[in-house]
Amino acid sequence: MPNLNRIKAISEKEVFHILRDSRTLAIIFILPLLQLIIFGYAMNMEIRQVPLVVDDHALNSSSRALVDAFIQTDYFRLVPKGPGVLDPGELFKQRVAQATLSIPKGFNQDDFTAQLKIDASDPNSAQMIQSYATGIVNTWSAKAGVGIALSPLILYNPDMKSSFFFVPGLIALILVMICALLTSISISREKEMGTMEQILVSPVTATEILLGKVLPYIFLGLMDALLILAVGMLLFQVPFRGEFAVFLGFTFLYVLTSLCLGLLVSTMAKTQQGAMMTALGMTLLPTLLLSGYMFPIPSMPPILRRITYIIPARYYLQIIRGIMLKGNSVQHLYQAGLSLVTMSVVMLVIAARRFKLRLS
Amino acid sequence: MIHTKNLVKKFGAFTAVDDINLDIAKGEIFGFLGANGAGKTTAIRMIIGLVLPTSGQIIVDNLDISKGSEKVKHKIGYMSQKFSLYPDLKAIENLEFYSGIYQIPFRQAMKNIQPIIEQFGLQDILKNRTEDLPMGYKQRLSLVAALVHDPPLVFLDEPTSGVDPQARREFWQVINDLAYAGKSVIVSTHFMDEAEYCHRVIIMQDGREVALGNPAELKATHDSANMQELFLKVLGEDHAKSE
Structure with missing residues (x-):
């Protein structure tokens, strides 16, 4: 059984690292805003005038x-x-x-x-x-009074504003990138600095280290989600039709999945730089291209369509678009939520197994 | 307290530790001597469970270390060769963290280490960030951090490298006190004069034991005036033997 006191000790220490490192703080709060603004204005697919x-x-x-x-x-x-x-x-x-x-x-x-x-x-x-x-x-x-009177009724986004489409997508993209990046660095940094050796001598178990490191970042991830949501709604007038509690609950699951992905990456990478590159590589392009963010999944070739099942953002996009635009509630979204839970558990288990309590 | 039998560690074709047999008693100061790469650090890392031996057995306080049990880990204090406290944490936050992962209430931990903190004169720097401390203080703090849980076994891997002579003397004073209090202290060093402070030493070369015993007795058997001479002599004899 994981020991709560030891998890608490690791989490507290992690909070000190976050608060004292201006680079990490910048990654957490400034990078998402920049991304939102750059992507938001650049990836506008409507044409006017x-x-x-x-x-x-x-x-x-x-x-x-x-x-x-x-x-x-x-x-x-x-x-x-x-x-x-x-x-x-x-x-x-x-x-x-x-x-x-x-x-x-x-x-x-x-x-x-x-x-x-x-x-x-x-x-x-x-x-x-x-x-x-x-x-x-x-x-x-x-x-x-000529021809056929075709009057299509467009639901959820009657003005066909593409901001309705990309702001939820950006929340999905930014969250997975930031969360995976943060956890992937946090373990490889300890390996690089040699502090991991000192922890490994102690009675702490792999699961405790991983949980202790994930906990503070769950909180930060949720803060980030709220930040992007608020700025997205302010700048791009995206509606929010669902319930806030539903949003928070499912976003928690997505943040967890993203953090676990970062942990998995960090058990493989030896250096901070390697971890960062891998985390970015595993999140940025797959999320952009294969989550249904830019290209609809049904129009992909069968092989790619199958790959989309392991992209966390695929499920979260369904969730976040459903909540924001359609006002979906839990009964519409629980399947996507279960997929996220399954992915988190699988990645956490693999990470804990790969995480060596001994030096090579 | 510590018993190793036919301890071997190979990294690929390279044998880092070759058939080491040790018995270290309670309250003993035991020294690992040898040049860089002689296998001291690897041997210590195996005993504390950081590195898995290729073959051989390690029993620590009647517990087989290969079981990796938590119980053993609570008995071990370790100060690694490379400085490994968190530089961005304050000194006291580092101590708090280590007491946390050893599940010692912080107040209890501070009580455990208070005498050493005073002996080292660390009271006034506890609120400083660790990265801002001079090297000597960092080393002292590392030793203190290894003792928060009052372990019966203390492993110090080259604790005095890069430390001025004054601080080295302080370190050895503390090591002596620890042993006097009944702890076994296992120290690796390449300062031969420090070996004189050990109750027993093992001199290693290429992973093998070339001499093992009380420094005074070893000097007598090998007809050496000091540890430096003894060291060179036994290594020379060993070379001659292996050629």
């Missing part, structure tokens, strides 16, 4: 209504067409416009045909522009 040149040959009420429909949204802004024939290619080359709309003379009740040309040198933006345009045309044609 697309420069649009309109070449209206019809000049009737229908054509004017269509053009109005475009520029009344925030998505497009009208760029005046120069003299002469419209040359979309040239406009795109000069980056004057990203899209052009040509309305032919016969644009009326009998034939509502118009042509939209889009600069697809950036395919992602082109796709967004296309879908904005389709939406606008659908609404317009429904009003005009």
Whole structure:
């Protein structure tokens, strides 16, 4: 049985290390904020105010209504067409416009045909522009009483704001990175400094060392989660529809999983630097690419899809998006929570086994 | 208190400790002598359970160390060759930490080490950060930290390396007091004059025992005026034998 007094002694000492080391404190509180702001503003996937040149040959009420429909949204802004024939290619080359709309003379009740040309040198933006345009045309044609009246109802994020999508994702990414980093350093530092030798001579067991080191960081991890959540909500106006207690409970599980991952890393690494690199390597890219943060898991090839099952952020993303955007409660999330618990236990057991109570 | 039988440690093809047999009594000051790499540190690390022997047996206070039992660990105080207290903690916080992991109430621990703290003149630096202390004080503090749980066995791996002569004398005064109080003190050193303070010494070379016994008796048998001469003589004889 792990001895509580010894765990307490190790935790207390760890708190002293954290409080006295400005570098660690910076990692804990400044790095997440920087990441949130940089990622938050850089990874904005929406496009607004697309420069649009309109070449209206019809000049009737229908054509004017269509053009109005475009520029009344925030998505497009009208760029005046120069003299002469419209040359979309040239406009795109000069980056004057990203899209052009040509309305032919016969644009009326009998034939509502118009042509939209889009600069697809950036395919992602082109796709967004296309879908904005389709939406606008659908609404317009429904009003005009032509075509099929398709009125999609978009739930949870009606404005399709990408901040709704990435702020929860960033909480997942930043937490796993910071937590894994912190614990991975804390053990390798003791190995490097030689202080581990002195602990190993004492009656302390591997489990006690690991638990003692994890406890203070659980608290710090939760503080970090709250910090990112608060700043994310302030800066990016992300809603929080679920219950705070549910958020706290599941975030605790995720922090625990991330810390255990760091512990596992630190039992393998010999130096602090090695531990840091491994911890970053095991969290940053896998979380970005394989958690469903950037790319939807269902569209991945089967092998990658299987790998996503061992990425903790995969489960937490489900949880945090569910809580923040959908107001999910425990009954919707317990499966993802159980997966996190399982991962923590497995990693902690492996770490405790790998952790040698003797020097090599 | 300590009994080793045919103790061997190999690192790959290299034999660090080769067939060492020891019996160390209660209250004895036992010295490990030898050049760097002679196997002193490895032998000590095996006895305290930090390194697993390749073969052989170690019994500490009637307990087999290979069982790795907690009981044995409570009996051992260890000061490693490399300074290994936490530099960012205050001196007193280091002591508090060690009393914590040995489950000794801090008040009790301070009571255990109070005489030594006073003897070393450490009272006034307890609130200082460990990294700010001069080398000599760090070494003294390391020894004190190894004694918070009042262990019957004290292992000091080169405790006086890098310490000025005045501090060395203080160290040996404390070691003597510890032995007088009934503790077994196992010291490794490469200062030959210090060997004179030991009740018994083992002189090691290439992991093997080349001499074992009371310093005065060893000097007499090998017809040496001092430990330095004895040391060179036995190592020379050993070389001649092995060639």
